[in-house]
Amino acid sequence: MVTDSGGIRADGVRRSFGTVHAVADVDLVAEPGRVTALIGPNGSGKTTLLLMLAGLLRPDGGTVRVAGFDPVTESYAARARTGWMPDVFGTWDSLTAREVLTTVAAAYRLDRAAGEARASELLALVHLQDLADAPAHVLSRGQKQRLGLARALVHDPDVLLLDEPASGLDPRSRVDLRVLVRDLAASGKTILVSSHVLTELDEMADDAVFISKGRTVATQSVTGGDEPRQWRMLALDPAALIAWLESSETAYEPDPTGGVLVDLRGEAAAAALLRSAVEADVPVVSLAPAGGVLEQTYLALEEERR
Template identity: 40%
Template sequence: MSIIVETKDLTRRYGNNIALDHLNLQIPQGAVYGFIGPNGAGKTTTMRILTTLLLPSAGEAWVAGHAVVKDRLAVRRSVGFMPDFFGVYDAMKAWEYLDFFAAAYEIAPARRPKLIDDLLALVDLSHKRDADVMGLSRGMKQRLSLARTMLHDPALLILDEPASGLDPRARVELRELLKELRSMGKTIMISSHILTELAEMCTHIGIIERGKLLASGDVETIMRSLQPHRTYTVHLLSDPAAAVETVRGLPHVLEVRALPDATPPQIEIDVEGDDQMVSELLTRLIQAGTQVTHFAGQVSNLEEIFMRVTEGSAYGGTN
């Protein structure tokens, strides 16, 4: 898989304060990359450097193969940036807002009407085409801003806290829109300090704290590195004690336990091994006459991952 974003020892200082500390980051093309960290961790600073709005103090960064310092124009053609808040002129309609930025991107006037209509349809704002931008709800403003990032058809979308301040319905709508954009082949880098906002949409994550990248990679790999074994919950119609004895001592079974008072009867199995080992385990249970109605692995969420990665840091645990 090709890399669309890469940084090498990226550093940014504000006086004596270090906002980014030798950041080494890679984002694969086609990923939805969740950039996670508390407020002040360095997320926005990273994004502003990647969009050429801020110069690094040291280190290097590339977007779509272009150096952010030496080839700024090419980077800007490759990136659509959505800041956490955006401003507009008073008395500007939604279509006028998009037309203004289309002109800034040097899109030919003849192309603009259809492009604007298509983007408004994509973000479900066709019915607000002639509405005053300042009169739109927060969620509609976010979707309009996202349409603006798409005007020049960038390969990479960088979204800074896009769900901030949105109501639950608007967050669901935004999540579905991001899924649609990924299906269109876009790479999306999205930041948030609210982990649940990213849980259902990210293929990759990076965890940053005090300017240092603590972990980065695809979600499954990070989860496996933090939890080498997997735990499976098994629902039964038969005797759980017999099921425990069936799997206890089998290769790759670390521990098995019956869950007291569970309805229906259940056992939990800690398994060390690949999917083939898990399949063989289930086969052994069924061959022994165990009546299995449910067999599923327990999945860690982003909050658990974040707390494990930051354990011992100033944000995530004890000093």
């Protein structure tokens, strides 16, 4: 059910623990059909924010709406539409992966047949069929993480809150996670992902919300693409490259790892720069974004704070 008020909306959300203001003032909008990244350093309040969105913690102030419902006053309705995958979670170790999912399905009031069908479907989705009937304690960290994701999806929620979903995953599983998250977003779900691995969010997220010390410090659209970002340019003959850049009056800065960094607006600008460099007989080896969009924003914010 995607209504006008679907997705996630948080306005001026606050929460403190004693004298610690874990979340001081967070504004956040996550639209249905899009993947929103929640980015911030350790201890910036990401997990606390997600707990409030999941309906486990009462905010001290501000308003929260998840899938159109207030997790505080309309807890049941919000819970029915929210899937939450915590950053650290335990599993019922003596249950098998399949039993974990059928138990959660029963807890979401699916009948037995529907629960079993859903469990098989999800086990296939996260590639745990082979381990479906092994007790959960033999699963590796990454496999448990995938089981945790499956658990969050049991009741086909409209809103998915993923707290560090990629931690402990092998490269293959990371790719699978990315594809899965994109598919879910394409089917109209609202997805909020917190992670430290920014390059990964780059490939997964549509929007990003940066929080620091419990406050929203920036929001950004990842796919917008028209903000200037840095590209790294490498040539066989660095001197010729620099000479050409200076003669064509292109702003650049030397990159400590070799080559130069240039600010470009979008990929068209990059293609144009590359063509003119090649036409000027500069032996260019590569021209590629220097780090992800999110990483650049993140580091820029870090610098501002210093």
